[in-house]
Every structure is written in structure tokens, then in C-alpha cells.
Amino acid sequence: MSERVLALIDGNSFYCSCERVFDGRLAKRPVIVLSNNDGCAIARTAEAKALGIGMGAPYFTIRDLCRREGVAVFSSNYALYGDMSARMNEMYRSFSPDVEIYSIDESFLDLTGFTRRDLVAYARDLRETVRRWIGIPTCVGIGRTKTLAKLANRIAKSIPELHGVCDLTDPDAYDHWLVRVPADQIWGVGPAHAKRLAAHGCETVADVRDLDPRQARQSMTVVGERLIYELRGISCINLETVPAAQKGCAVTRMFSSRVESLPVLEQAIAAHATRLAEKLRRQALGTDHVSIFYHTSEHDRGEPQRSVATTVSLPEATNDSLALARAATWGARRLWRDGYRYSKAGVMTFDLVKLAFSQRALFDGFDRERSTALMGAMDACNHRFGRGTVVPAAANVERRRSWSHADTALYDPPGRAAARERLGAMICRVCRS
């Protein structure tokens, strides 16, 4: 079992809690927040859940209920949620030297080195400080791996007696909860996996942990195998491999060395945005905003510290690497200031929509048909020759391996001047190993 200690902290009914911070009248009322274009409920307070409002419930099906029960209904305000999220993460960085943002309201904090008894007190202090300073109620799950931290977080949320903190690095708690929590509560176990687990006779998380990893690999692929190791406390999940959740996702990285120049930062941001777009395309999801952040390191004591974040809105939802990279680098450029040594940057989105059903912009929309063809070609190349083979020129990141490469244009639909013009802006580097 690893000695690592990871905490997952997340906001309770985050979007609703953000609205509550600024309107005292909402304290005891049920609150819901609707998705883009007011389509369906994407955040619900406990009171709203108690009324039977399901996650993703289309608004027209619950409109009468909301009126009757006095539910406060909000359109999503991503500028506000993004600001509150940035505040929380800035605070987390004073509690942990290594913070990994997973989504708008979920972050992993590395707490390795704390002794177990301090750990729970520390987590309580963290929760209390977030609640006081920012006004958002949170829960903290602590474990040896990300899967265990996530599981602990779920337990902390559902058991009021735990007062928002569950620590699975405590062997007693670990033994106590794993035999009690149903297997389908494990992070990443959807209905399909749950069925397969049930077929293996797994009812609880402990049953899953005790499966033979090699057998699990045969029936549930490498994902199932990794899950078992994670539950045993052996870390093997990289956030990169976790598919984009409907509530948004993030691509963040530490720089290999400190970044002091804008072009290098822009390149990293563009690369992150490209990865984000790939994640979205894999599930036909899109986003109409992109949030970026970058900051210096708490490890560089005595050096000037700076941390910035902003959210850039797009005219309509897209998963086009070029559109997202352009928006993200624009945001990064606007916040740039010389004289700091930045250690980490990230690109996030907070709400994803099924692209096929999303509302189109009246003006300044994207050419989706062309984008689909271009991105399709890009993904096909990357699939065939390895990730990062074809990337937007802006994201032309330094590679560890040396490549024999040729600068060439990737995709030129014959006779389409506009497409060629676009290619001018995107000279792709095609590399073959």
C-alpha cells in the first residue's frame, strides 16, 4: 500500500451553493440550477432532491412542481461559479503543496506526510475555512489512491455523522466502510460495469477489491484491473485516463521546469486545450466556455507568488481543438505578467453539452461541418500514429523523444478557399515515430 495520502474535496450542490452565498433568502429553500439554455436541472440542493427532482430532469417536466413547492430556479452563471472555484483552489494551495483540479468543484490535495490523527482535524479545518471565507459547504474524502479518496468523499457526503470528513487511510474506517458500501458507488463504475461486477458476485466495494485482478482484466478490461489495485491502495489511475464527466473536466499539468515567458505558457495552454477538446470529442460533448488558470509554486518560498484564473465565453458550444486553444490562449495572454516563475497551468470546462442537441448561435457561430471533418482527420491521425502526432501549431509542445518530422499541411478539402485560409492558421506538424 502506498504511503501517499490524497484528499478529494468538493462543493456540496456546488452551483446551488454559489447562488446561496449571495442570496440569504435561499438558505432554507430548495434551489436548482439549470443547464445551458435552461434545458434541465444540473445542480440540486438536498431539499430539491427530497422533492424528487432528479439529476438532469428536463425543466418542462418539473416546472409546475418548482412553482408549487417554491423552488428557487437559476440559469447557470459560469462566470460566478468559475470565480468561486478559483477562490477555493487558491485557498487549497495554502493547505497543500500539490493541488490537482479535477472539475469545477472537485480537487485532489496531496496530504502525504500528515499523521493520521492530524489528518481529520486538518480536513475539518479546511472545510470550515472554505465555508467561512467563501461560503461554500464541502465534503472531504481521504484515501491512499484517487479511487479511495473519491469513495471516501461519497461516504462523507451520505453519512451526516461524519460531519463531512471520511478518512479511509484509517485501517478501521477502511475495513468498516468497504464491506458496507455497494459496489456501484465506486468511481467510474457505470450501469454496464455494475452488471458485470454483480455477475462476479460483487455486492460491496470489498468484494470488488478482493477479485483476482487477472481475471477481472479478462472480463472488464484493464479498467477493471486498475480499479481493484486502486481499491487495495495501489495507485494506478492517472486523471488523464478518466473520461470527461458531464459536469465538466480539467486538463492540468505541472511544468517540467518553471515558465517565465508568455510564448511557452501559451504553448502549454494550447496543448491542454487540445487535450481537453480530444476528451470532449470522444464522447460527442461540447462546451461554450473555457476556463484557464496558472500559478507559481508554494515551494518557491521567497519568490513572488501569483495565481490567476479567468473564464472565456464562446459564441456557442464546440469541441474544436482550434477554437478552444484560441480561446484559452487569449485568456492566458490577457492575464500574463512578467517577473514570475509559473509552475502549473490548466484548462477547464464546467458544463458539457451533447453537441448534437446544443443550441446554435445566431451570429458568429462555428462552422461545425468543417470542424467535424478537420477534427475527425486529426483524431484519426493521432489514433494511428500516436497521440500528439497532429496538434494545432500553437500547441506544438516539446517532445521528450526526438522525431524525424516534416512540416506539412494536414487537410485540404479541394477548392475551399476558406478551409485553406484556416489551414494557414494551423500549420500542423506531422510526426512519425
Place this chain on the structure above:
Amino acid sequence: MLRLARVVIYAEIQVPLFGAAVCAGFPSPAEDWIEETIDPAALLIANRPATFLMRVDGASMVDVGIFDKDIVVVDRSLDPRHGDIVVAVVDGKRSLKRLDMSGDVPRLSFANASLPAFVAAELSDALIWGVVTWNLHRLRTR
């Protein structure tokens, strides 16, 4: 009422501070000199994650120099003390009040001679949202 201003506080700008205080009484013969530089954002915002800017709507606090349309800097991480100007939530509504802890029970008061002194008998039905640390008041009319 208080409306939340869009809070993006990233414009670090260093501005020289003149050492001799600006005289607001009789002029002083001392010469001005530059003592240090000040980052106005850092001066106003001691604890960024916990700081919110709000636009004032109304005249209930004119006696402490907070006027309609001013912008107040609110820090939620501070412990409220006697005499503080605070953002209070009374009956679910957010408003500016002065905190009076001189009596047996803490009380919230307006700061406008033409208004009744106290709004809430005690703090049990009110909540302190944050402490006002600065007020930004525009002097030159647009």
C-alpha cells in the same frame, strides 16, 4: 441592498506613494518624496480568496462615509469587532450595518441620522456575511 460587483482583481499595478501625508488641514512646508511603491489591489485586498467587492445601493451609511453607488471591499475571513461596518443578512436580505457590541447583546445599526438607530434587536435573527475593510468612493463626477 448590495449588489455584487464582478470581481476580477488581477491588475497588479505598482504606483509610487508620496511619503508626506497629503495635508487636509493647513499646508505643510515639507517636500513630498517617494517613500515606496504601492500595489493598489494588494492594499485593498489582504486575503484574495475571501474578498468580495460590492456596489452600494442606498444612503443608510452616509454618516460613516459610504454613499450610494460606492464600492465596498468585504473580507469574509475577518472576525467582526465592535464598531466594524459589516455586510449583514437580515431576513435573508443583504445590507450594510454598523456592528455595536457595547451593550449586553450585539446590535446592528444604520449610520444615517435620519434613520432609526437599530434594525435588529439582537443578532440571533441576523447573520454577519463579511467585514467591510475599504470603501471606494468616486469624487470626480463623470
